[in-house]
Amino acid sequence: MASSLSSSSSSSLKFTVRRCEPQLVAPAIPTPHELKLLSDIDDQEALRFHSPAIQIYGKQASMAEKDPVEVIRKALSQTLVFYYPLAGRVREGPHRKLMVECTGEGAMFIEADADVTLHEFGDSLQPPFPCFHELLYHVPGSQQITNTPLLLVQVTRLKCGGFILAFSINHTMCDGTGISQFMNTWAKMARGSTKPSIPPVWCRELLMARHPPRITCNHREYEHVPDTITSTENMVQRSFFFGPSQIAAIRLLVPTHLQHCTTFDIITACFWRCRTKALQIEADKEVRMIVIVNGRARFNPPLPVGYYGNAIAFPAAVTTAGKLCENPFGYAVELIKKVKGVVTEEYMHSVADLMVIKDRCMFTTVRSCLISDLTRGRFREVNFGWGEAVYGGVAQAGIGSFLGGTCQMLHKNAKGEEGIVLPIWLPAKAMNRFAKELENMFGNQNHTTIRSPTFIMATL
Incomplete structure (x- = not known):
């Protein structure tokens, strides 16, 4: 073939x-x-x-x-x-x-x-x-x-x-x-x-859900939001590379009291803001950033070492598009940092109970994006005897059929720089706007490795 x-x-x-x-x-x-x-x-x-x-x-x-x-x-x-x-x-x-x-x-x-x-x-x-x-x-x-x-x-x-x-x-x-x-x-x-x-x-x-199941936490990630979006614009996929200079440039926008935030926090906040601007969402509309959180260590005692099932939660940071885009960058960073902290042992049990009560429902996808931190998976280091992989990780953006999902992965670019790669889906025109917004975040320096892909996407 x-x-x-x-x-x-x-x-x-x-x-x-x-x-x-x-x-x-x-x-x-x-x-x-x-x-x-x-x-x-x-x-x-x-x-x-x-x-x-x-x-x-x-x-x-x-x-x-x-x-x-x-x-x-x-x-x-x-x-x-x-x-x-x-x-x-x-x-x-x-x-x-x-x-x-x-x-x-x-x-x-x-x-x-x-x-x-x-x-x-x-x-x-x-x-x-x-x-x-x-x-x-x-x-x-x-x-x-x-x-x-x-x-x-x-x-x-x-x-x-x-x-x-x-x-x-x-x-x-x-x-x-x-x-x-x-x-x-x-x-x-x-x-x-x-x-x-x-x-x-x-x-x-x-x-497993408790008997009887009971929802004890606020789960904005599973709220029902009417879908009024009818656009069928062609979707395109690109990857964006965040190397040391890009990450340093974004950190300059973070206020002093948030300087201890993680690289994941600032890239996630940057992605959320640039994506929201690129999609030109109306200022009064709610937008969500769903952050996948590993719940293993949130239990007391922690889940057993070697537990390989799903132990993740999907807490959502929620604000309006106007507040996200018009406030200083620290506003978005603080929302991301805060939402990661809501996951507790009780929160995980509450999610399990919610699944039973609400027929194993999907998270909210309307005006939502989702992100996962796969840097700790260190997939590039998986060695079958042929050494470290040239590339190791996800094959595409998205989570299942939801194209608003992405992940952060460790990656080495063509120059040999170690950094984070972020693959995303967006409508074609919005992707161009996203790239410009990202350049603005870097202080109008052309530091992004915006993939004019080595491979052109043939099918969705």
């Missing part, structure tokens, strides 16, 4: 991906056949999708005799012995309750080859990867939430000796922390380990 890609220099890169028939990779030894309930945090509507990711590796002379397909496939089989629920299938019971039947059927695995070198992909690998549909073939039915493999993997060898590992995982099974834990175990198995350094922990009962 041929894929045609356009580079920023307007030259055209064409290559062919040849895939073998998909096969199931089962655990290396028999595993328990049992039914395990997912938690009431796991099975909410917002997490019922397959989360795609991509790991890109260059050639390693020391691994010249090793086939990455065989190494990764064997390590996956060994890893599924310990993470055997991921070799099962999700089922839906009464009241939309999700559970995992641990059948041991396995993950879906695709072996592939591409007649292209890593060098030909360009020197700034970051989302969007519109060639992703070639690098991770969506086996028919594989995007369903129930009764289908929970993990879809494709390993594509490159002509230069490098390879690309692309996969998607059913988000009801794991959050970002859980995926990182699973991937690191998988990589260590590929390098010769025989057991996980952090044993996986199920314990989903810790995040």
